[in-house]
Amino acid sequence: xxxxxxxxxxxxxxxxxxxxxxxxxxxxxxxxxxxxxxxxxxxxxxxxxxxxxxxxxxxxxxxxxxxxxxxxxxxxxxxxxxxxxxxxxxxxxxxxxxxxxxxxxxxxxxxxxxxxxxxxxxxxxxxxxxxxxxxxxxxxxxxxxxxxxxxxxxxxxxxxxxxxxxxxxxxxxxxxxxxxxxxxxxxxxxxxxxxxxxxxxxxxxxxxxxxxxxxxxxxxxxxxxxxxxxxxxxxxxxxxxxxxxxxxxxxxxxxxxxx
Numbered sequence: 001x002x003x004x005x006x007x008x009x010x011x012x013x014x015x016x017x018x019x020x021x022x023x024x025x026x027x028x029x030x031x032x033x034x035x036x037x038x039x040x041x042x043x044x045x046x047x048x049x050x051x052x053x054x055x056x057x058x059x060x061x062x063x064x065x066x067x068x069x070x071x072x073x074x075x076x077x078x079x080x081x082x083x084x085x086x087x088x089x090x091x092x093x094x095x096x097x098x099x100x101x102x103x104x105x106x107x108x109x110x111x112x113x114x115x116x117x118x119x120x121x122x123x124x125x126x127x128x129x130x131x132x133x134x135x136x137x138x139x140x141x142x143x144x145x146x147x148x149x150x151x152x153x154x155x156x157x158x159x160x161x162x163x164x165x166x167x168x169x170x171x172x173x174x175x176x177x178x179x180x181x182x183x184x185x186x187x188x189x190x191x192x193x194x195x196x197x198x199x200x201x202x203x204x205x206x207x208x209x210x211x212x213x214x215x216x217x218x219x220x221x222x223x224x225x226x227x228x229x230x231x232x233x234x235x236x237x238x239x240x241x242x243x244x245x246x247x248x249x250x251x252x253x254x255x256x257x258x259x
Contacts, residue, residue, distance in 0.1 A: 001159075001195060001200070002159075003159040003160065006157070006159045006200065006206060007109070007135075007159065009197045009200055009201065010109075010110075010157050010200065010201065011109060011110050013197070013200070013201030014086070014110045014112070014113055014201070015110050015111075015112040015113075017061065017063070017113075017201075018086075018087070018110065018112035018113045018115075018116045019112065041062050041064075042060070042062075042064065045064040045065060045066055045067060045246075046066055046067030046070055046229075047064070047067050051093055054092075054093070054096065055088075055089055055092040055093060055120075055124065056088075056092065056120040056121075056123050056124040058087055058116060058119065058120045058123070059087045059088045059089040059092055059117070059120045060087075060089060061086075061087055063086045063087070063089070063152065063153060064089070064152050064153055064181070065152065065153040065181050065182065065183055065203065065246035066152065066153070066181030066182075066229060066231075066246050066247070066248045067090075067152075067181065067248075068090065068150040068151065068152055068179045068180055068181045068248060069090055069093055069094055069097075069150060069179075071179050071228050071229070071248050071250065072148050072150055072177065072179035074094055074097045074098050074102070074147070074148055075097070075098070076097070076098055076099045076101060076102060077098060077099065077101040077102045078098050078102050078147035078148060079098070079102060079103045079104070079105070079145065079146050079147050079148075080094040080098060080102070080103070080104045080105070080146070080147065080148045080149075080150060081104075081105045081106075081107065081139070081141060081146045081148070081149050081150070081171060082094070082104070082105070082106045082107065082149075082150050082151065082152075083107060083136040083139075083149060083150070083151035083154055083155065083164065083168065083180070084107070084108055084109075084136055084151055084152070084153075084154025084155070084157070085106025085107060085108050085113075085117060085131060086106075086108060086113050086116075086117065086152075086154075087113060087116045087117050087120055088106055088116075088117035088120050088121060088126075088129070088131065089152075090150055090152055091104045091105075091106040091117070091121075091126075091129050091131070092104075092120070092121070092124060092126055092129065094150070095126050095128050095129045098128065099128070100127070100128055102128060103128055103129075103130075104126075104128060104129045104130075105129075105130055105131075105132060105141065105146075106129065106130070106131040106132070107131075107132050107133075107134050107135075107136060107139060107140060107141070108131065108133065108134075109133070109134060109135045109136070111133060114131050114132075114133045117131045118131050136151075136154065136155070136158060136164050136167065137158060137160045137163040137164055137167060138163075138167065139167045139168075139170070139171055141171040142171065143170055143171065144170075144171070144172070144173050144174065145171055145173065146171045146172050146173060146176060147172075147173055147176050147177075148172075148176060148177055148178075148179065149168045149171065149172055149176070149177075149178045149179075149180075150178075150179055150180060151180040151181070151182065152180070152181045152182075153181060153182060153183060153203050153246075154182070155180060155182050156182050156183045156184070156203050156204075156206055156207040156208070157200070157201075157203065157206055158206070159206065161208060161213070161216050162216050162219060162220070165178075165216055165217050165219070165220035165222070165251075166220045168220070169220045169221055169222060169253055172253040173253070174253055174254065174255045174256040174259060175252070175253060175254075175255050175256075176252075176253045177250060177251070177252050177253070178217070178222060178249075178250065178251040178252070178253075179228075179248065179249070179250050180248070180249050181246065181247070181248045182207075182213070182246070182247060182249065183203045183204065183207045183244055183245070183246055183247075184207055184208055184209065184210040184213045184244065184245055184247050185207050185208065185209045185210065185243070185244050185245075186209075186210060186232060186243040186244060186245055187243040188209065189204070189205065189207075193205060194206070204244065207244060210227075210245065210247065213247075213249070214227070214249065217249060217251045218251075220251075221253075221254075222251030222252060222253065223251065223252050223253075223254050224250065224251065224252040225249070225250070225251045226249070226250050227247050227248070227249055228248045228249070228250050229247065229248040230245050230246070230247045230248075231245060231246045231247075232244070232245040233245065233246075
């Protein structure tokens with residue numbers, strides 16, 4: 001699919017998901033067709049029951065392939081930016097850690113998701129969280145203004161991943177860190193699967209090969225690039241040749257004297 005076709009399909013798919021009470025999108029257990037319970041899904045993704053219970057119910061839908069915050073380790077007073085924030089799960093968890101002196105910004109290109117996230121923030125009284133409509137390839141955030149950039153099973157959807165990482169680098173303060181959870185391929189997909197809108201929204205069809213993904217992060221000038229966690233799986237229902245992994249990847253923007 002062409003770039004604009006991909007974005008259109010993603011907006012359409014995630015607008016639909018925003019209206020659901022739950023979703024299997026981005027679940028590594030299937031091609032968006034499994035019946036994993038919400039509790040089991042989030043446990044497998046790295047979230048504790050206490051974390052899930054601490055956020056608005058409307059933020060708990062199956063849009064995760066890992067828990068980037070468990071590795072990003074924000075501290076009080078920091079500013080966190082979430083790429084493709086969806087209904088706000090990771091934003092709300094981050095807000096509890098950075099506290100009133102800190103700030104959390106969620107960016108999403110789907111208006112329905114922004115509306116859902118803002119409603120969740122209002123219902124939970126999250127005063128230090130804001131949600132901005134925008135594309136992760138063109139972030140609505142100032143240069144050198146963010147301490148941590150996170151993302152959860154979103155960058156794989158982008159047709160311009162190099163721009164996503166370049167934008168993350170731009171908005172980070174010197175010394176800031178990128179910690180993202182995402183789906184990568186361990187074996188290339190057949191072309192017919194890459195053309196599937198269902199697999200696109202399911203975080204598979206537009207995923208990059210693992211090494212290419214890491215090269216894109218390094219190409220944006222991040223240092224100390226590393227895979228902090230990796231869980232491989234076969235993509236159920238997509239053929240034995242379809243192998244992927246959910247990974248958590250870290251990169252660091254060098255200090256000012258090294259830029």
